[in-house]
Structure formats: structure tokens, C-alpha cells
Amino acid sequence: MKYVSEFRDPILAQALTARIRRAVTRPWTIMEICGGQTHTIVRHGLDELLPRGVELVHGPGCPVCVTATENIDRALAIAARPEVIFTTYGDMLRVPGSSKDLYSVKARGADVRIVYSPADALEMARRNPEKQVVFFGVGFETTAPAHAMTLQLARKSGLKNFSMLVSHVLVPPAIRAILSSPSCRIQGFIAPGHVCAIQGYKEYEDLAREFRVPIVVGGFEPIDLLEAVAMLLEQLEKGSVVCENQYVRSVTRDGNRNAQASVREVFSVAPQVWRGIGMIPGSGLQFREEYKPLDAALRFAVDLTPAPEHPDCISAQIMMGLKKPWDCTAFATRCTPDLPLGAPMVSNEGACAAYYRYKRHTHV
């Protein structure tokens, strides 16, 4: 596939690992934020190509993992209503709420359907006028424009039976929270390329300046990530602290202004609770007044009694870069993708699920 296979070329990977080995003189700790990048790194064993002492730690960039338990519980309660067709992305069905997940609600008779796109949910609403179609939209800046545009289309078309439950999270406030933590050990960041395809990377230039930390916007293929790591290590070795763009074929400094305008029209920035981490100011998106009639959280009143996280789950420390999945006593024993205790074991992009799939037999 064009723009995929060329960026998986083993010869280029060898050249990049040689460049990395030449650059490095001491240990460094780098965090990739995005769960898609975590998946590529673990799947292709890129971390094992790096010199001893260069550590890649995995950030909170899996939206499925950080969706607050309260939002999952709200989704479960809405999905259980008889008049509702509940639609969402496939990853969301096994995410544990306080006591159950969407699969178990579906097993009890709820009409829960997986869709590829929010546009498919809107189409479902058109075809099922007697039902209330609810789309559960979670995601980072990459996904928010698709949700915003779907809501704009729904509003224009005047559909009365479509609404959306949203849980959006924003990356720069999370990086700020990680860097502000007294226990932070991250010395450089790989910024998420597809988030930056939407937002551009000016906010990351500000973070690099403010916290004096190098940041490289990286793509998603092995060559992209090795090049991003090489660029970061070269900066770290010479004491440079700027934001650079490795993913130039898809990311511009200003990002996609049409997408940003759509999101701005529908949503405003708000505080957001991240599962396992807590509330991060300015890290979420809420419906603007004129779009509130399409907010499923307002359309369907539900009673919620949130329960605490499972006491064995250390997902917060994993997502803050303090621990690795195999530091958890429940990893691959009491917590597996089939029976997850915490959300990072659910999604393909969760660090625990990636380690379970590719590394559970390699760490003794």
C-alpha cells in the first residue's frame, strides 16, 4: 500500500537505528503520546532496536482508555433504553464501566451496534425514524471534527431522532499535566501525528518553549517512529528544546483549518475527567448552547452511582509514564483482553493490550 509499505522498509530501519546508535551517549526517556504509535512500536519491536538506556514509555493517548467511568456508565444506561439504537466504535463495547460493559447490555437485549463512522449512525437515524439513534463519540482532536461535522449535518437536516454522547480529550493539556507532575521523568515527546494533522503543532512549540523539552511530531509507520526517535535523541544530546515535524507529508504547522472551524462551531473547551488520571483543566470539549438539543447526556436523564476503579489496576501510573504494564501484578493473569480490569487492556491502542499481544512471553 502506497505511503505504508515504503515506511516499513527494513533497510531504512537499519540506517535509522545506526543513526540513533551514533547519536546516543547516555540514557534518555521518551514518551509517545498516541496509542496508535504505541501499537506500532510494540508490534514491530522498535523499542528493542534502541541502544540500552533509551527507554520509550507510553502516554495516555488511547481515548478508549481514558474515557471516564461515569461516561461509560451513562452510555450503558442510555443503551439499555428500549427506544434507543445505540451506536459506537467497536473498541468501546468491552470497556468496563462500574459494573458491566456494552457487550453485556447488548446480551441482555439492548440494540447496540458497531459503526465505522458517525456518518453511518446518522444514516441509521434517517432509516429508523421510529427509534432514537444515539452515537457514542469518543476521541482526541483527530476524531472531534468527524463528530462535529456529523452534528452539523444532523442539525441542518432537522433530524429529531439523532443525538450524540461525547467524550473528547485534548492532548496538549495532558502533556502539560504530565510535565507538571513532580514525579515526571520524561525528557522528550513524540507528538501524535494525526492529532497534529488537525490542530497543527503551534501548541507543541509553546510547550517545548515553556517546559524546555524537545518535541517531534511523528507519524505512525515504523520508519516514521524511528526517525522521530532519532530526531529527538539528536536534540537531547545537543541540549536543543524545539518542536520539529517528522510527519511532513501529512502535517502542516497550521493544521486543517476547516476541521478546526467545525469543532469550534459545535464545541467549546471544558474541563475533562480522564479515567485513572483525574480532572485536567481545559482538556475536553462540551456542546455549545445551540447544539445542546443534540446532546444525548441531556436528552436522556439517567441515574448514576459511579464505583471506584479496580484496586489492582495501575493504569494511571502506566499512562503517566511511571510504570510499564508488566509492573502490574494483575497483568496477563487476572487482567486480560477478554476480561479486562482496566481500560488500557481493552483497546488495541492501550499499552496493556499491546504488551499482552506482543510482549507477554518476552519479559521474565
Place this chain on the structure above:
Amino acid sequence: MCLAIPGKLLTVDDHVITRVGSVEFGGITRQANLDLVPEAQVGDYVLVHVGFAISRIDEAEALRTLEILREMGELSEVEDGPASP
């Protein structure tokens, strides 16, 4: 979740309220909303995320990245000598 797949834009269809197109991903063709990439034309590659094209891939930049990396690889072979078997 932030997975976005590069695909080739095969056709463009301007609807009344939205612009859609068929995009081919390694043999599979799907419809995608093109409203976020009004500059994308038939033959371009676009990154598609949850049914919406979010970015037109800059072919010149992609080629330049690969060329620089290949040159760098050749250079390091000259510097380091041939790799051991």
C-alpha cells in the same frame, strides 16, 4: 482510535450539502466525506479517519523524506563499512 489510513481518491461526488468520494485502500474501496479537504482532487492520496478525509498527503514531501533517509542510509554504509552478515 487516531488510526487514519492513506487511500487514493478515485471519484468525487458533490452533493448538495456535502462532498463525498470513493477512496481505495489497498484494493478495498470505501466512501469518505471530503468536506475537510476541499483541495483534494481525483488521483490524490488522502488520510481517512472514521469515514472523513482529514488531510491530503503531500507526495513531494513524502518522496523527499524517503530520499533523505535513503541517502543517509547510503552515507552511513560508506562511513561504517558494509554490515556484518
